[in-house]
Amino acid sequence: MIMESPVPSPESTDEDDPSTTQSEDEVRWMAELAEGSEDAFVKLYRSLSGRVFAVCMRILHDRQGAEDVCAEVFFELWRHPERYDASRSSPHTYLFLVARSRAIDRLRHYERRGIGDNSGAEMLPEFPTLDPRSHPETIANRREEKAIVQSALKGLDENQRSVLELAFFEGLSHQQIADRLDTPLGTVKTRVRQGLILLRTRLAALLSTK
Amino acid sequence: MKCEELTDLIHEHALGQLEPVRAHELQEHLATGCAVCLRALRESREAWCLLAAELEPTAPPPEMEEKLLSWIRTEKKILQERSSRDPSQLSQTSTAAVRKSRVIGLVLAASLLGVITSVATWRFLPASDRPLGGLGGPADHLTWGDPRANQSESRFTQVALEQIPQRAGVHLAVIGHPRTSEWHVFCMGLPTPVRDVTCKLWMETSAGEILSGTVLTVDTQGTASAVVKLPADISQLAGLKITVEQNAEAEEPSDQVLLRANFRQQKPAAVDVPTAR
Ligand SMILES: [Zn+2]
Numbered sequence: 001m002i003m004e005s006p007v008p009s010p011e012s013t014d015e016d017d018p019s020t021t022q023s024e025d026e027v028r029w030m031a032e033l034a035e036g037s038e039d040a041f042v043k044l045y046r047s048l049s050g051r052v053f054a055v056c057m058r059i060l061h062d063r064q065g066a067e068d069v070c071a072e073v074f075f076e077l078w079r080h081p082e083r084y085d086a087s088r089s090s091p092h093t094y095l096f097l098v099a100r101s102r103a104i105d106r107l108r109h110y111e112r113r114g115i116g117d118n119s120g121a122e123m124l125p126e127f128p129t130l131d132p133r134s135h136p137e138t139i140a141n142r143r144e145e146k147a148i149v150q151s152a153l154k155g156l157d158e159n160q161r162s163v164l165e166l167a168f169f170e171g172l173s174h175q176q177i178a179d180r181l182d183t184p185l186g187t188v189k190t191r192v193r194q195g196l197i198l199l200r201t202r203l204a205a206l207l208s209t210k
Numbered sequence: 211m212k213c214e215e216l217t218d219l220i221h222e223h224a225l226g227q228l229e230p231v232r233a234h235e236l237q238e239h240l241a242t243g244c245a246v247c248l249r250a251l252r253e254s255r256e257a258w259c260l261l262a263a264e265l266e267p268t269a270p271p272p273e274m275e276e277k278l279l280s281w282i283r284t285e286k287k288i289l290q291e292r293s294s295r296d297p298s299q300l301s302q303t304s305t306a307a308v309r310k311s312r313v314i315g316l317v318l319a320a321s322l323l324g325v326i327t328s329v330a331t332w333r334f335l336p337a338s339d340r341p342l343g344g345l346g347g348p349a350d351h352l353t354w355g356d357p358r359a360n361q362s363e364s365r366f367t368q369v370a371l372e373q374i375p376q377r378a379g380v381h382l383a384v385i386g387h388p389r390t391s392e393w394h395v396f397c398m399g400l401p402t403p404v405r406d407v408t409c410k411l412w413m414e415t416s417a418g419e420i421l422s423g424t425v426l427t428v429d430t431q432g433t434a435s436a437v438v439k440l441p442a443d444i445s446q447l448a449g450l451k452i453t454v455e456q457n458a459e460a461e462e463p464s465d466q467v468l469l470r471a472n473f474r475q476q477k478p479a480a481v482d483v484p485t486a487r
Contacts, residue, residue, distance in 0.1 A: 038282060045275060050267030057268055068467075070270050072374050074278055079372070087248075089255045096262040097255060101226055108418060113462055153264055168261045173227045174218070189218045196221060196257040 026091035034081040041078050048092055049074065052099045059103035059169050060110075069106055073099045104171035155202040160195035163188055213246045220247060224254035369393070371450075371471040380452065380469040397426060397452065398433045400468065408458040409468065411436060416448040425458055447473055 026047065032040035052073055056066035073095065077084075084094050153161070166172045166180065174192065178185040219236050222228040228236065240247055369384040379399035386393035400409050410423035426434035450473075454466040 038279070041282070042275070042279070045278065049274070050269050051262060051265060053270040054265040054268040055262045058265055067270060067274060071274055071278060072470075075281060075374060078278070078282055088252060089259075092263075093256050093259040096259045097225070100262070105418070112418075153260070164258075164261060167222075167225060167227070168258055171225075171227065173229070174222060192221050193217060196254060199260050200253065200257050 023090055023092070027086065030081065030084055030086070030091045033077070034084075041074075044077070044091070044095075045074055048095055051092070052095055055096055055099045056103045059100065059107055059171075062110075065106055065110075066103070069099060069102045073102060100168065100171075107171065153199065155198050156195055160191045160198065163191040164195045167192065213244060213250075216247055217250065220250050221254050221258075224251055224258055369473060371473060373469060373471045382452070382469065382471065384450075393438050394435065395424075395426075395438055396433070396435045397428075397469075398431075400426065400428045400432045400434055400452070401454065408455045409434065409452055410455050410458075410460065410463065411438065411450060411452050412463045413438070413450050414448050415446050417446075418448075420463060423453075423455075423460065423463065426452065449473055 026044065029037075029040040029044045029047075033044065049070065053066060053070045056069045056073075057063065060066050060069070076098070077095065084091060088094070089097070156164070162181070163177050166177045167174070172180060174188050175185060177183075178188045181188070216236060216239065219228060219232055223233060223236050236247075240251065369386065371382070371384065373381065380397070381399055382395060382397040384393050384395050395411060397409075397411075401407070409426040409428055411426055412423045413421040415421065424436050424438045426436055428434045449471055451463060451470040452468045453463040454468060455464050
């Protein structure tokens with residue numbers, strides 16, 4: 001049950017309805033977007049663009065590329081809201097996965113063209129991290145969500161964390177991770193499996209103790 | 211294979227990284243409606259995305275929201291103009307989402323390029339094969355496998371494209387015939403000719419390969435047309451893009467992308483065929 005809203009905000013983000021959570025808002029906005037609501041699009045954009053952009057930046061380490069991908073992802077969301085299937089994931093997960101996949105496509109393109117080492121830390125951003133238009137309480141909720149998730153991630157050991165990150169942010173298959181880390185394929189699979197289980201259970205535990 | 215043995219495959223599939231053969235096997239199993247695996251897949255997606263949720267949100271530049279809204283409003287305007295010109299087009303559909311997905315795919319090409327493409331198509335077609343309803347009629351919306359393509363013996367087809375403009379105002383249409391490998395590309399909104407700078411059109415296969423680029427000779431109005439050779443099996447193509455090149459001989463596209471478009475594949479069964487007028 002908890003996995004249906006992995007980053008629920010325990011507090012309200014909607015002034016009118018104190019029981020509404022971030023994920024419920026997203027689901028409602030997605031439904032309105034499917035009916036062509038520009039307003040719902042703007043709400044989704046303001047709510048999720050910071051994290052979608054962060055995913056693009058984390059993968060590409062290139063601001064221009066990340067901007068292109070981020071704009072593309074949201075434009076596609078506007079054009080094809082019907083591609084979101086509520087039975088498959090929450091709206092933010094859907095958007096993160098689309099952004100991740102597009103950014104990795106672009107990363108592969110950079111690699112094919114031999115565009116240098118994009119991992120230089122100097123290319124990482126140092127700019128405002130939250131949309132200034134967000135409500136203060138939304139910002140507070142995000143901080144809280146993030147603290148919960150970070151706490152869940154702390155439960156991972158270094159090995160589990162690195163395989164998960166190689167798969168998610170670098171788009172490597174289990175086999176490619178095994179080659180990269182010079183580790184048996186079976187070990188990589190185990191680390192992915194255990195890492196994901198740990199994330200889920202720790203997250204569930206943290207939320208239930210709140 | 212037992213569901214528990216699919217766990218690792220599901221974790222890779224959640225990220226779209228499973229090799230095609232295994233992905234196909236898993237898809238077949240999921241298609242049986244196995245609730246255990248469908249749930250596991252959903253949970254896997256959500257768990258993976260905790261890695262994204264952990265990142266510090268980074269605000270994109272404020273212009274991005276304005277840019278998106280301006281794209282959206284331009285499209286809406288075109289849609290409205292289009293529907294007022296041909297009300298029957300929209301009466302075929304029910305929801306806004308369906309309307310958008312059916313019409314917008316080509317709306318930029320079909321409307322903004324309307325004059326160019328209709329003139330060009332007109333020239334290709336024998337009189338008896340002229341598209342039903344002319345501009346704005348169903349012929350504008352033919353997609354691969356669309357049964358309506360068979361209504362006319364000529365079978366000229368406008369390729370259904372999903373355009374992702376990288377720079378406002380760049381649009382294109384691709385028209386061809388399944389029996390030839392030549393496709394006619396019409397573009398507008400390109401940068402008008404500058405010395406030593408060339409626009410090139412590139413085809414991308416679904417495997418991510420770039421097929422050789424075609425130089426677009428742009429006129430002073432920013433329009434260009436070209437004939438490109440495409441492989442017989444067009445289903446292998448994922449999309450195309452137009453770039454600006456400093457070197458006309460460039461064998462790989464530059465980063466200066468003016469427009470990208472994905473080919474929209476549609477199964478015949480998924481198309482609801484409007485009645486011919
Ligand atoms: Zn199963």
